[in-house]
Amino acid sequence: MTAPVRIQVRDLHKTFRIPRHQYSHAKERLLHPFQAGEYDELNILKGVSFDVHAGEMFGIVGRNGSGKSTLLKCLAGIYRADSGSMHVAGLLCPFIELGVGFNHELTAFDNVRINAVMLGMSPREARARFEAIMDFAELNEFRELRLKNYSSGMQVRLAFAVLVESGADVMLIDEVLAVGDAAFQQKCVDFFVAKRAEGRTIVLVTHAMEMVEALCDRAMLIHDGEIETLGDPHEVGQAYLRRNFVGEPA
Amino acid sequence: MSTAAQPKDMKLRQIKGPSAYEGNFKRFVYLTWTIAITEFRSHYFGSFLGPLWALVRPLMLFGVLYVVFTQVLRFGDSIPNYPAVLLLNIVLFQFFADSTNTSLISVVQHENVVRKMHFPRMVIPIATVLTMGFYLVQNLIAVSVFLVISGVTPHLTWLLFPLVVLGFIVLASGFAMLLASLFPRFRDLAQIWQVATTVLLYGSPILYTVTIAPPGAVKWLLYNPIGTLLTNARAWVIDPAAPSAASLMGGRVYLLIPIGITLGIFALGLWTFNREAPGIAERL
Numbered sequence: 008m009t010a011p012v013r014i015q016v017r018d019l020h021k022t023f024r025i026p027r028h029q030y031s032h033a034k035e036r037l038l039h040p041f042q043a044g045e046y047d048e049l050n051i052l053k054g055v056s057f058d059v060h061a062g063e064m065f066g067i068v069g070r071n072g073s074g075k076s077t078l079l080k081c082l083a084g085i086y087r088a089d090s091g092s093m094h095v096a097g098l099l100c101p102f103i104e105l106g107v108g109f110n111h112e113l114t115a116f117d118n119v120r121i122n123a124v125m126l127g128m129s130p131r132e133a134r135a136r137f138e139a140i141m142d143f144a145e146l147n148e149f150r151e152l153r154l155k156n157y158s159s160g161m162q163v164r165l166a167f168a169v170l171v172e173s174g175a176d177v178m179l180i181d182e183v184l185a186v187g188d189a190a191f192q193q194k195c196v197d198f199f200v201a202k203r204a205e206g207r208t209i210v211l212v213t214h215a216m217e218m219v220e221a222l223c224d225r226a227m228l229i230h231d232g233e234i235e236t237l238g239d240p241h242e243v244g245q246a247y248l249r250r251n252f253v254g255e256p257a
Numbered sequence: 258m259s260t261a262a263q264p265k266d267m268k269l270r271q272i273k274g275p276s277a278y279e280g281n282f283k284r285f286v287y288l289t290w291t292i293a294i295t296e297f298r299s300h301y302f303g304s305f306l307g308p309l310w311a312l313v314r315p316l317m318l319f320g321v322l323y324v325v326f327t328q329v330l331r332f333g334d335s336i337p338n339y340p341a342v343l344l345l346n347i348v349l350f351q352f353f354a355d356s357t358n359t360s361l362i363s364v365v366q367h368e369n370v371v372r373k374m375h376f377p378r379m380v381i382p383i384a385t386v387l388t389m390g391f392y393l394v395q396n397l398i399a400v401s402v403f404l405v406i407s408g409v410t411p412h413l414t415w416l417l418f419p420l421v422v423l424g425f426i427v428l429a430s431g432f433a434m435l436l437a438s439l440f441p442r443f444r445d446l447a448q449i450w451q452v453a454t455t456v457l458l459y460g461s462p463i464l465y466t467v468t469i470a471p472p473g474a475v476k477w478l479l480y481n482p483i484g485t486l487l488t489n490a491r492a493w494v495i496d497p498a499a500p501s502a503a504s505l506m507g508g509r510v511y512l513l514i515p516i517g518i519t520l521g522i523f524a525l526g527l528w529t530f531n532r533e534a535p536g537i538a539e540r541l
Contacts (some may be wrong), residue, residue, distance in 0.1 A: 015269060023539065080538075084375035085275030085533045094269035100374065108370030112302075117295045125286060126375045133291075167416045176267070 011096070013081065013208040014059040019091035021052040025197050053232040054091070055252040059177075062206040064199060066219035066226030066240055068247045074210045074232045079103055079179045082210075096175025100126055102166065103201075104181055114166055115146060118154055127171045136172045144168035150191055160186050167191075171198055178202070181212045196222065200230045216244040277379040277534035288380045294386035300388070303410050311392035312399050313346045322464055323348070336466050341407050341495050346463040346487050348396045349421070352453045353483065356389040361435030361440050369541045378534040380436040386430050393422070404495065414493040421490045428482055428519045434526030438533035441540040462487055466516055467505060479506050482515040 024046040034243055051074045060064045069075050080086045083101035109118045109126075119140050124135035141147045144164040154162060163186045170178060184192050199209050206253065211220060219226050219240050228236040228241035228250065238244040276286065301307045318474045323340055327333035336342060346503070360382040364371060367381055440446045459463075461483040467475050478484040485502040503509045 011267070012269065013267075037393050038364070080372075081274060084272050084275055085372065085538050088272075093272040095272055096267045096269045099375075101373065103373045108367075108373035110367065110369060113295060113299055119301060121288075121291055121295060121370075122374070124284075124288050130287055130291050255467075 010060040010062050010206075011062050012058050013063075013096045014057075014065075015079075015092075016058075016082070017056045017092045019078070019081060019093060020089045021074075021081055022087065022089055023049040023051060025049055036134065043104040045121060051232050052081070052088075054228070054253070055119075055226060055232070055234055056091075057104060057234065057237060059208055059210060061208055062203055063224045064203050064209045064222055066223035066243065067212045068208060068214065068219060068226060068228060068243060069229035070218070070250060074121050074230045075229055076104060076181055078229070079123065079181055079210070079212060083179055084161075095177055098127065098174065099177040100170050100173045100175030100177045102170050102181060102183055103194075109154050109166065112153060114153050115141070115150050119165070119169055121167050122171070126169070128173075138150075139255050140165075140168045140172045143171050147243040160188060160191070163187055164191055175207070177208045177210070179210045179212075182214075184213065184215065184218065216247060220228070271407075274535055275375060275378060275501065275538060277377060277531045283375075283469075285377050288376060288451065289384045289387060292380065292384035292392065296384065296388040297391045308428045311397050315344070315396060316399075318351075319347050326464060332469065333467065335469055337498075338407065338409060338495050341404050341409055342466060342491050343368075343405060343464065345400055345494065348393070348400055348492065349425055349487065350458065350461070350463050352389050352393040352481065353425055353432075354387045354458070355392070356429035357432040357436060358450060358454060359389065360429075361380040361436040361447060363433075364441060364537060365541060366439050368518060371538050372541060378537055379434065379530055381428065382433040382530070385437075386426065386433050389429070390426065393425075397422075409495050412497060414497060416491045418490065421486050421493070422520060424482065424486045425526050427523050428486075431519070431523035431526040434530040436524065436536065438526075438530040441537055457483065461536040466491060466499070467502075468500065475505055476511075478516070479511075480514045481526060484521045485512065485515040 025048075027045040027047055032256060039052060055074075067075050068079070069122065077086065078249060081088045082095065082102060085097065085103070087103070110121070112119075116137065119137055120130070120133045121142075123136060126177075128136070137173070141150055144161075144167070146161060146165055149157065149161065153163075157165070163183065167183055167187075170180075182221060183195055187195065199211075211219070211223065223240045225238060226240040227234050227238075228243050228246045230250060235250075236243050261301075270435045297308065299308050304310060306313060323333070323343060326343070333339040333343070363381045363385045364378070371381070372380070372509065379387060385477055391511075436446060436450060461481055462478050463483075467478050467488050474483065479488060479502050488500075488502040488505065502515075503512050506512070
């Protein structure tokens with residue numbers, strides 16, 4: 008592919024250290040002052056390398072716990088990688104685990120404003136875009152409702168609308184289509200297709216293989232923190248199904 | 258942000274992961290301001306008095322303490338303008354106590370956002386202190402009305418009062434950063450800091466003034482930055498005849514101790530938060 012590279016990941020490693028005993032209580036600290044605490048090391052990403060280009064829709068599939076979400080969180084700058092390098096071009100907008108971060112005690116208006124500013128808008132721009140966001144989400148009548156009173160589908164719609172208005176060049180999408188209804192799913196798909204045509208980059212994490220095969224230009228299967236298959240979406244989809252139902256590598 | 262007219266830099270840049278500050282001052286300020294304003298408006302959401310609760314709480318505490326110290330213990334009589342001194346002290350200390358106690362749990366409270374968005378982590382405790390700063394301004398306006406009613410005449414040294422507020426802001430921000438960054442690791446801090454707040458309430462000259470403390474204790478009360486700030490607030494705002502902290506300690510040079518403690522805590526908070534920020538999302 009000759010299109011410019013928008014995401015470049017090289018030999019990415021991420022390990023979580025899970026304390027075996029939770030030494031976060033002062034009493035235990037006092038009783039074991041010199042014990043550093045034992046850790047279980049969870050090797051989530053073991054040297055992942057790939058490129059994603061402009062105008063590409065890139066699927067990431069894998070079983071639960073394979074490292075997909077951790078990879079996205081590293082790319083989004085939420086987790087720090089242990090080693091390896093990541094480069095991104097343009098504005099990146101994450102959509103992790105069903106949505107951007109919302110505070111459930113705040114209204115839609117407040118949440119949208121804070122999120123928009125986090126994504127890099129000025130408070131004035133954020134206010135100006137609020138109408139468009141509520142229009143896309145079709146939630147105009149609930150703008151003063153606190154998020155805890157929203158249904159999960161409504162929350163995802165609102166979060167997705169923020170993403171739409173963010174004008175991101177690179178979008179990291181984790182399972183957006185799992186909650187919304189059919190009409191909303193179609194709206195999302197239309198949006199992705201339009202953005203790809205504009206030359207933007209979309210990384211889609213999903214378990215819906217028909218989506219990967221129908222939409223993605225390329226895809227990769229992550230298994231146990233490593234890339235198992237990278238390339239044609241149909242082949243990746245087949246490999247994923249084999250992993251799920253036979254337990255064998257492709 | 259995404260206006261088509263704006264030429265955009267599409268060069269690859271390295272993703273380094275989260276940090277405390279991230280080097281974009283404008284974004285830091287925008288975000289801190291937006292979060293602080295939102296918290297200010299929404300904290301007392303649904304309650305009848307709204308943000309006025311932030312004023313009613315110190316007033317009620319003041320009422321109780323005033324009755325206790327002037328009617329029961331009676332030492333309030335020995336301090337000129339005791340009600341004014343007591344109210345001003347309570348309002349200032351409440352800013353400190355609320356800022357630090359709320360900041361302590363702030364990163365954990367904003368878990369949803371911290372685990373899903375990329376933004377300078379330091380925004381969270383600083384926005385919390387700023388929110389409490391809004392309440393402080395609101396309360397100080399009420400206090401100044403009270404002062405005038407109770408017969409305190411405005412004088413030129415009132416202009417020095419912002420120094421007191423600045424001192425409290427620096428001290429509260431230092432503790433806010435320190436506590437917010439350590440709480441995800443050490444959950445006992447919430448209880449420890451509550452006790453510490455109570456110790457500070459009685460251990461600092463808030464309900465009393467240093468001038469009625471035993472002579473041997475005066476110096477120590479003033480090495481505490483809260484003691485210095487409140488003593489000067491009394492001298493500058495309420496009673497020009499009251500001694501300043503420097504004169505009680507025996508010279509301006511001694512002011513370096515409370516100032517040093519304040520700046521030291523601020524630096525420690527800054528250093529700790531910077532160190533903890535990259536991994537803080539993983540510890541929630």
